[in-house]
Amino acid sequence: MSARVLTAVFRTEAEVLAATRSAREEGFEIVDVYTPYHVHGMDEALGLRPSRLTWVCFLCGAAGLLLALWLQFWTSAVSWPLNVGGKPFDSMPAFVPIAFEITVLFAGLGVVAALLIRARLRPGRAARPPGLERVTDDRFALVVRLTRARPGQHVFEGLSAAHGAESVLDRLEETS
Amino acid sequence: MAEVLSPAREPLVDGDKSYHDVTEDICRPLEGRPTPLWWGGITLSSLMLLAGAVAVGYQCLVGIGTWGLNRTVGWAFDITNFVFWIGIGHAGTLISAVLFLFRQRWRTSVNRSAEAMTIFAVMCAGIFPLIHMGRPWLAYWVLPYPNERGPLWINWRSPLLWDVFAISTYFIISFTFWLVGLLPDFATLRDRAKTKTRKALFNVLSLGWSGSVRTWQRYELVYLLLAGLATPLVFSVHTIVSFDFATSVIPGWHTTIFPPYFVAGAIFSGLSMVLTLMLIARKVMRLEDYITKRHVGAMCKLIIGMGGIVGLAYGTEFFIAWYSGNAYEKFVFANRAMGPFAWAYWTMVTCNVVTPQFLWFKKIRENFLLVFLLSLLINVGMWFERFVIIVTSLHRDYLPSSWADYSPTSIEILTLVGSFGLFFTAFLVFCRFLPVIAMAEVKGVLGYARRQANEKAYEKEGAPS
Numbered sequence: 001m002s003a004r005v006l007t008a009v010f011r012t013e014a015e016v017l018a019a020t021r022s023a024r025e026e027g028f029e030i031v032d033v034y035t036p037y038h039v040h041g042m043d044e045a046l047g048l049r050p051s052r053l054t055w056v057c058f059l060c061g062a063a064g065l066l067l068a069l070w071l072q073f074w075t076s077a078v079s080w081p082l083n084v085g086g087k088p089f090d091s092m093p094a095f096v097p098i099a100f101e102i103t104v105l106f107a108g109l110g111v112v113a114a115l116l117i118r119a120r121l122r123p124g125r126a127a128r129p130p131g132l133e134r135v136t137d138d139r140f141a142l143v144v145r146l147t148r149a150r151p152g153q154h155v156f157e158g159l160s161a162a163h164g165a166e167s168v169l170d171r172l173e174e175t176s
Numbered sequence: 177m178a179e180v181l182s183p184a185r186e187p188l189v190d191g192d193k194s195y196h197d198v199t200e201d202i203c204r205p206l207e208g209r210p211t212p213l214w215w216g217g218i219t220l221s222s223l224m225l226l227a228g229a230v231a232v233g234y235q236c237l238v239g240i241g242t243w244g245l246n247r248t249v250g251w252a253f254d255i256t257n258f259v260f261w262i263g264i265g266h267a268g269t270l271i272s273a274v275l276f277l278f279r280q281r282w283r284t285s286v287n288r289s290a291e292a293m294t295i296f297a298v299m300c301a302g303i304f305p306l307i308h309m310g311r312p313w314l315a316y317w318v319l320p321y322p323n324e325r326g327p328l329w330i331n332w333r334s335p336l337l338w339d340v341f342a343i344s345t346y347f348i349i350s351f352t353f354w355l356v357g358l359l360p361d362f363a364t365l366r367d368r369a370k371t372k373t374r375k376a377l378f379n380v381l382s383l384g385w386s387g388s389v390r391t392w393q394r395y396e397l398v399y400l401l402l403a404g405l406a407t408p409l410v411f412s413v414h415t416i417v418s419f420d421f422a423t424s425v426i427p428g429w430h431t432t433i434f435p436p437y438f439v440a441g442a443i444f445s446g447l448s449m450v451l452t453l454m455l456i457a458r459k460v461m462r463l464e465d466y467i468t469k470r471h472v473g474a475m476c477k478l479i480i481g482m483g484g485i486v487g488l489a490y491g492t493e494f495f496i497a498w499y500s501g502n503a504y505e506k507f508v509f510a511n512r513a514m515g516p517f518a519w520a521y522w523t524m525v526t527c528n529v530v531t532p533q534f535l536w537f538k539k540i541r542e543n544f545l546l547v548f549l550l551s552l553l554i555n556v557g558m559w560f561e562r563f564v565i566i567v568t569s570l571h572r573d574y575l576p577s578s579w580a581d582y583s584p585t586s587i588e589i590l591t592l593v594g595s596f597g598l599f600f601t602a603f604l605v606f607c608r609f610l611p612v613i614a615m616a617e618v619k620g621v622l623g624y625a626r627r628q629a630n631e632k633a634y635e636k637e638g639a640p641s
Contacts, residue, residue, distance in 0.1 A: 032386075032388045032389060032390065033389040034386060034387040034388055035387055035389060035392065036360075036364070036616060037360070037392075037616040037617065037619040038392040038393075038395070038396050039389070039392075042389050042392075042393075043389070043393050046389060048389070048390065048393055050397075051393060051394045051397045053398060053401070054397065054401065057401045057405075071320065072332045075329035075330075075332070076329065076332055076333075079327065079329065080326055080327065080328060080329055082328075082329075082331075084331055084333055087333060091333055094333040095332060097335075097338040097341070097342065097412065097416055097419075098332060098338055098341045101338075101341040101342050101345040101409075101412065102341065104345055104349060104405050104408070104409050105345040105348060105349065107401075107405055108348075108349045108352060108353075108402055108405050108406075109348070109349075109352065111401050112352050112356055112398060112402070115356075115394055115395065115398045116383065118394060119388075119390070119394055119395070120384070121359070121383035121384055121385065121391070122383055123379075123380040123381075123383055123384075124379065124380060124384070125383065133367040133368070134367070135386075135387045136360065136363045136364040136367045136385075136387050137195065137196055137199045137364060137367065137368065138194065138195030138196040138199065138619075
């Protein structure tokens with residue numbers, strides 16, 4: 001099976017935002033929007049749900065905290081209790097600084113790893129359909145997929161032109 | 177679309193830039209040949225680095241007996257440099273993370289280079305405890321790994337060990353933050369690359385960044401989370417560095433004021449180093465439109481504020497030394513101001529308390545040559561602050577029989593020179609090969625200039641068909 005994919009290219013943030021909103025209202029299936037920077041309000045325009053990466057960050061931090069506290073306790077009080085200046089073996093207050101650092105380390109690295117996995121960012125990955133090199137420079141691209149039940153090509157072209165699109169690209173996409 | 181435009185606000189970027197202008201201005205210097213000024217700078221800094229490498233090599237072979245330390249003054253130049261460089265790093269995090277959380281949009285022009293500065297400064301700082309160990313090839317002993325000695329574990333109650341974890345975490349998180357911030361700009365460089373090598377290189381570095389809105393959404397969240405993590409981290413790092421001193425029973429070190437005093441001093445010194453570097457980068461990389469009066473002015477004001485806190489801390493230390501009624505504390509502070517190292521103390525006070533006061537005047541803030549000179553003076557003053565804290569507290573011990581003096585050897589001085597060499601070499605290489613300004617972020621805050629950018633895009637390329 002193959003589906004037709006239309007891409008409207010815009011010059012400004014305001015245009016692509018407005019076009020995205022109306023494309024969504026018209027009932028188009030929006031594949032993606034490519035922008036050179038994070039356009040505020042685009043999440044709402046697309047109706048994206050908030051990311052759950054916050055939870056990954058929290059859980060990784062909690063894991064780091066527990067690991068650091070356990071390691072310090074186990075090595076100082078269980079594995080080889082060593083008398084340091086008469087301090088108690090389980091000197092919790094002295095374990096706080098390192099527990100904090102490890103919490104931050106795990107939370108930070110964990111959430112970045114989760115971002116890379118979730119957004120499928122990895123070395124050598126093909127960036128995007130060809131012909132859109134300028135979306136990392138100064139262009140904004142709105143990509144929709146045409147399906148039988150949805151409005152057709154001319155509706156999208158009209159809508160894009162009304163919002164000031166520079167061009168509309170048309171290509172076929174293999175779907176499995 | 178309705179946009180909120182406030183004509184009362186100065187634009188963050190001068191010269192009516194369009195998005196494409198931003199890309200061009202930042203990328204072009206990376207794709208062309210370096211300027212003679214750059215070649216001059218890198219030659220000088222690599223010579224300094226080479227001198228430092230020779231000195232470090234020599235002291236590793238011979239031992240740290242090559243330093244001017246003695247039984248009484250057991251910490252001096254080396255730890256001064258360590259604390260100085262760590263402090264420099266902190267302003268980078270302040271700008272990239274704390275100002276981000278406070279929604280200070282002017283930071284976009286300076287955050288990339290300030291973060292780079294953090295990474296290089298922490299690298300410089302890391303060298304000093306490493307060589308201070310005397311046998312740096314055994315440095316891995318500070319890590320908790322199951323070993324053949326029992327396993328005999330490390331002493332988790334020592335502030336020096338807390339330092340190991342604090343500095344390593346700080347370096348790793350700062351580096352990650354910086355790399356994540358670079359992803360969209362790597363993609364820009366990939367998409368405009370002309371040669372095969374550049375294309376392949378940035379293809380790997382950009383990790384296939386596409387500018388997709390879903391990725392942007394996650395990316396913004398991760399950026400916010402990292403900023404939220406880095407903010408308490410930066411305070412914890414210098415707090416822990418100050419514990420190295422505060423948990424000991426040396427008069428002049430054993431005070432509860434140390435953590436906030438050190439953090440304020442760190443940010444103060446770091447901001448002045450950011451200013452020094454910005455003013456250099458602005459000229460060398462021709463970024464006059466991006467680093468404007470507004471950026472320099474904002475940093476000057478932060479410096480006045482931080483300088484005030486540092487000055488207050490100096491006064492408080494003296495007051496408490498007198499008010500405590502502790503003979504040893506009183507003596508240490510009288511000795512600081514009037515003893516053999518009085519020259520170092522008064523250099524510190526002049527540079528750190530008097531110098532920032534000039535920045536109250538708008539005329540001076542807008543004269544970049546003067547600002548540059550003042551920022552250099554603050555750098556010098558903050559180096560002396562650490563020297564004064566460390567050496568004057570140690571050189572007059574409880575027992576007059578163990579009183580001693582200290583002067584650095586040529587090896588110690590060369591090591592300091594070498595650390596500056598490493599710092600500036602790394603910074604110049606960064607300026608040459610990576611975008612010094614976060615393009616994606618600057619494009620996001622063209623704000624005031626955005627409407628003009630839109631109109632300009634139409635003018636240049638014709639109205640939309």
